[in-house]
Amino acid sequence: MTKKNSIGLYFGTFNPIHIGHLAIANYLVENSDLDEIWMVVTPHNPHKKKKTLLDDYQRLHMVHLATDDYVKIKASNIEFGLPQPSYTVNTLAHLSEKYPDKKFTLIMGEDNLKSLHKWKNYQVILEDYSIIVYPRVSSGDLPEQFINHSKITKIDAPIMEISSTMIRNGIKEGKDLRYFMHHQVQKYVEEMHFYK
Numbered sequence: 793m794t795k796k797n798s799i800g801l802y803f804g805t806f807n808p809i810h811i812g813h814l815a816i817a818n819y820l821v822e823n824s825d826l827d828e829i830w831m832v833v834t835p836h837n838p839h840k841k842k843k844t845l846l847d848d849y850q851r852l853h854m855v856h857l858a859t860d861d862y863v864k865i866k867a868s869n870i871e872f873g874l875p876q877p878s879y880t881v882n883t884l885a886h887l888s889e890k891y892p893d894k895k896f897t898l899i900m901g902e903d904n905l906k907s908l909h910k911w912k913n914y915q916v917i918l919e920d921y922s923i924i925v926y927p928r929v930s931s932g933d934l935p936e937q938f939i940n941h942s943k944i945t946k947i948d949a950p951i952m953e954i955s956s957t958m959i960r961n962g963i964k965e966g967k968d969l970r971y972f973m974h975h976q977v978q979k980y981v982e983e984m985h986f987y988k
């Protein structure tokens with residue numbers, strides 16, 4: 793039997809994608825068994841308001857601009873055709889059915905792991921998939937059930953406390969934040985007058 797292609801799924805709203813996201817994806821794909829990482833652009837996180845979001849296709853375009861010259865990281869629009877809000881358990885089931893030759897692993901920051909117990913059918917996710925967790929500065933404790941869980945692997949990765957919120961607010965205040973984004977993304981954000 794041939795080994796399944798191992799894909800890491802990095803979900804996010806990416807409004808916009810920034811160097812924090814890219815450095816994590818780059819680090820993980822080079823320091824794990826993952827063959828590729830797919831940056832899955834989420835139309836609507838069930839726990840966030842959609843109102844303040846840039847259009848789905850503009851966010852996807854920025855992920856393409858940031859990743860298209862690196863074969864191991866790919867942009868995915870798989871959630872665009874699925875019901876909203878975007879429940880991760882549904883997306884995983886859809887992907888596993890569509891790509892039976894691939895093994896999917898979830899990637900998330902420690903901050904997201906702390907609230908995983910509030911996600912839809914999180915027990916099903918943990919039964920069927922492994923999760924790679926990277927460190928992030930965040931408040932609150934990790935729920936007992938996720939400590940030393942057989943499906944959760946913690947991996948060391950650099951910590952860069954950058955957020956899309958910081959970038960959006962900075963641009964609104966007229967700041968030049970060029971080095972916080974891939975240069976093509978920064979150029980596009982400027983040309984399109986996003987977040988002004």
Ligand SMILES: Nc1ncnc2c1ncn2[C@@H]1O[C@H](COP(=O)(O)OP(=O)(O)OP(=O)(O)O)[C@@H](O)[C@H]1O
Nearest residue numbers: 803804805806807812816901952953954955956957
């Ligand atoms: N600087 C960072 N380092 C590592 N992971 C990050 C960083 N910023 C965001 N992430 C993670 O990337 C995923 C997608 O993030 P998201 O698109 O929500 O970005 P964000 O910067 O947190 O956005 P916002 O500020 O709009 O909430 C989430 O799992 C989030 O925890």
Ligand SMILES: O=C(O)c1ccc[n+]([C@@H]2O[C@H](COP(=O)([O-])O)[C@@H](O)[C@H]2O)c1
Nearest residue numbers: 803804805834837839878879880911912
């Ligand atoms: O499935 C859920 O119940 C669920 C609850 C909260 C967040 N998520 C997903 O987690 C991903 C990361 O969200 P974000 O906004 O932190 O980038 C995104 O794909 C969301 O759809 C999923």
